[in-house]
Amino acid sequence: MTNTMLGYQNKVLRIDLTKKGATFEPLRMDFARKYVGSKGLAIRYMYEELEPGIDPLGPENKLFLTTGPLTGTPVPCSGKLSVAAKSPATGTMNDCSIGGHVGIRLKFAGYDMAIFEGKLKEPGYVLIDNDRIRFMDATDLWGLGSHETESILAKKYGPEYSIMSIGPAGENLCVMSCINSDYYRQAGRGGIGAVMGSKNMKAIVIRGTGGVKVNDIVNTTNRIIEILREDVVTEDNDFIFHDGTTAFLEACNDGGILPWKNFSDTTDEKWTEYNGEVLKQYREGKRGCGSCGLGCGNFLKIGDAICEGPEYESISVAGPNAGIRDPEKIVKFNQVADDMGLDTISAGDTIIWAMEMTEKGIHDFGIKFGEADKMIEYLKLMAKNEGVGKDLALGTKRASEKYGGTEFAMQVKGLEYPQYEPRGSWAMSVSYAVSDRGACHMRSYAPNAEVFEASAPPYTGENKGQLVYDLAEFNAIKFSLCICDFWGTITYDIMAELLTRVTGVEWTTEQMAEIGRRVINIGRAFNQREGFDRKHDTVPKRVVTEALKSGPAKGQVIPQEVFDDMLTQYYNVMGWDENGLMPEELIASIL
Amino acid sequence: MEITITLRGTLKKLFGEDKERKVEVPEGCTCDEALQVAGINYREIPNFGFVAVNGMRVMIDDKLSPGDELKAWSRVSGG
Amino acid sequence: MKRLKFAKEKCIGCQLCAQVCSAMKEGEYIPSKARIAIETCYDNGNLKYMDHFCILCGMCAKACPVEAISIGEYIQVDEEKCIGCGACAEKCPKHVVQIRDEIAYICDTCKGDPTCVKTCPQNALTFE
Missing domain, CATH: 1.10.569.10 (Aldehyde Ferredoxin Oxidoreductase Protein, subunit A, domain 2)
Known part of the structure; x- marks a missing residue:
């Protein structure tokens, strides 16, 4: 069923921190065909490899760094890296997205994915130099801020190396700790830094000087340049x-x-x-x-x-x-x-x-x-x-x-509210409630529709279940390619075309929607297995009891019944039951 | 009736040097119709965003009253 | 004669230049083998630009002991004559010359129609 696909390295780096060993294995191409890469692929692997009930701060949790088939190609906005693990903040799955240059370097080092398992006995950092993996001592770095850590390692290794590091928050297993790279880029949320800290891993240092092979590279590159000029670097996107x-x-x-x-x-x-x-x-x-x-x-x-x-x-x-x-x-x-x-x-x-x-x-x-x-x-x-x-x-x-x-x-499942007030964009209350990792704005970004382009009226619950789904599907497939949020005008047609040209295998526009839906479902399936259901898809009391006193949405409050109705609408659109649970057949169909 | 229109973001250039423009519009006209009187058809502007009247968020087909201040923004998109 | 020019205030460090160069010349997206390498990084609290691109200064041609390098509208290396001694690489002020398997690889501006310039998204790279 799965032909070899170009764009991928077809190689996963598996690192055993307990034994200080590293092995290479082929990528699960069957997973890749169904989930593409980055977000979707990471969650599929997590569903496969993380037993329900494990302690997110224990050695059985794993850290997944996942690229996509477009990573390391000139497809614009394709440089982000998925950083995933079970979340210490929420107990759900967590998939972060870090910018900077570490993602393309991991791909150029020859890997679609790097998986970190187990736990170092002493504070250390992992050095990945193409196919050479070394376990280094970090006793002198432990306790330092992330910036000082990165400076020291940058001085030691030079600018060809990307450095991911945690600060004291990650070392102290804080549920709000992040991972930094390029000083100011983060895999930010859900306590992902604490997962590194719990493994005594202060940093990951990566150099990659290899390449990425794609189908029909000269024509593909020329087409990518065309798309860059026509659809990405446009007046509409100038503000970025x-x-x-x-x-x-x-x-x-x-x-x-x-x-x-x-x-x-x-x-x-x-x-x-x-x-x-x-x-x-x-x-x-x-x-x-x-x-x-x-x-x-x-x-x-x-x-x-x-x-x-x-x-x-x-x-x-x-x-x-x-x-x-x-x-x-x-x-x-x-x-x-x-x-x-x-x-x-x-x-x-x-x-x-x-x-x-x-x-x-x-x-x-x-x-x-x-x-x-x-x-x-x-x-x-x-x-x-x-x-x-x-x-x-x-x-x-x-x-x-x-x-x-x-x-x-202001939180859902233990992850705090991003800075968009849902009483000014009612669907957002549901986006936050059903997001796969707790209150996150990067799943179903309702303000795009309800505010910025005003394609949906903000102060009603009508049709909002469908709206939340449509937006969630779009981001789910986009972040599995992986394309950064800022390429706002990308379409399923362009996604399918890029994947087809790069991999040499046909991907269709319809498949983009299917995969988006599948990615939402695999995240939900992971959480369901951990015991999550409707009662965890919550809205803070403030949002449903206090009317806003000022501003363009003055007077707005979301009635509880409207929230409940929007939530039920969403479950119906997803084919989940009244309790937000996926039927067994649905779960089986996405694996 | 007279209303005032202000454009924000990248829409500003459509009014040239003017910060705002006062326009004469029929009673009970919509934001869409008022903008058209000012020479702006939002359907033809791909990055047309949202509108507000007297500082309150409204939709493009909502009706205006005399003396209203209508503002229109260009679109940002992201996450 | 047209040369590559670089306006650093427009550069976003995306490295697309090196990716497309290597695509056209090496058949792979492999920036480490590109004939151009422009990157940025943070160094000691400052944004640092590392701009390695051919300025057609001709030092490589002057340095070549076997006259394998000619310079007209763009640079060409005669791979038959080249002995891979690295003299050109040593003299190149922009550090763009690559010596691999005893051959020197030097930017030829894609024969006067540089792909990197066509690609540079914020027009930091121009050909004028």
């Missing part, structure tokens, strides 16, 4: 090079979904104090990922704060959502979070929850809205499990179960 994700600030503020003070309201009339125009003045350069065409990364220095970013999520959570308007503090928050190895979204959301708890007098965490310096300080305490950081490092779900304030603990 000029502004990066800061372009979302105005759209979200004026669209009614920019959160204010822990999602207690929306909109900040003073958003121009920290917006893209302000940040641009401090920009020193641009950077994109490998094989990018758009270059969203803004490298800037403001005061003593330095970072590539900050991205919309980080600006919002450390800005209006924290009651802060100082751009230097916002950038500093981003820098410190990156260095400590903390997800800005989850760590930020937890701190702003603590601000509300303190101001309401429910529990004194010693911080109020607007206290920017403290917010930055708290990142360090959380990463190091010190003082008030010990409680905050638990994340909003566990901390609110301990201290109260669950109604405004």
